[in-house]
Amino acid sequence: MELHQLISRYQLAINTIYRGINNILKQNVKHDITPDQFTILQHIHTKKICTSTEIAKYFSVGKSAVTALVTRLFDKGLIERIRDKEDRRIVYLKLTEAGSELVERTEQELYQVIEEKLDHFDHAEIEGYIKSLEKLATLMIDIEKG
Amino acid sequence: MELHQLISRYQLAINTIYRGINNILKQNVKHDITPDQFTILQHIHTKKICTSTEIAKYFSVGKSAVTALVTRLFDKGLIERIRDKEDRRIVYLKLTEAGSELVERTEQELYQVIEEKLDHFDHAEIEGYIKSLEKLATLMIDIEKG
DNA sequence: TATAATAGTTCATATAGTGAACTAATCATG
């Protein structure tokens, strides 16, 4: 099997999967925010607290894009900006009570939808696929570093 | 293993992988087009010929978004619009000579970059991951249908 | 033939991205 062909199959598969997930997000992330905004909220939620620069690096976008996005979420009352007292350049981002609730409620809704859909399939088989995915993710990180 | 936890791991892995690919695209798709535009060109290239409506359905976006994107590609001389003679509502989209060349050249460049990176890893192992990915893609299509 | 449906475009508007120029704060070195 040629690497060339593998890459092409890989690209097709990953696009199909990603489109599928994105559709599930589009159809189920309600509450007046976009899928992108939800992704950022989710990121802050798992990190508890973080900065714009961290988000920009993690998602590989410019800092100005993050400022704009964060401002929209701030205006909706979903995150707060807290200045560091030691280093006053840094602004920490943290979910507000409303933001946490929104993330948790939406995750629950998403899980319910996905679980219903996955219930017809063999769980052990699915777990196998996901382990492969995780190894691929590790490989991707290795590739990006070196 | 709970489904809930599996989904969460899945989401993290797929995001990592997708971000990685997107970065490779961003860094390597030159030639004055965006990654989104390249994706559409690639789609038309594999289909040989298709319509705006097909693209809109495939990528789950509105027809007006496709019109805008196609217009940009048309203005760059990368695709042509051909009216159906039987049904004059339909406009077929096809790559121009320049468009085909751009897709093929860019794919070659991408493959070269990725192959270099993958060369340090076990090919059989990678093939296993990709087979898992493909099964997951099939599962995703099943989920979307039913 | 009148009415539905379909393919695609146009328009107003919102979101998300870039990169350059900027402010403010901190670091680092001669």
Add this chain to the structure above:
DNA sequence: CATGATTAGTTCACTATATGAACTATTATA
């Protein structure tokens, strides 16, 4: 310790992509 470099974040002008409603033109159908 002063000055220059670096860092964090914002602002601005601009572009790309997305939505949905209203529209034109064409074809299908009852």
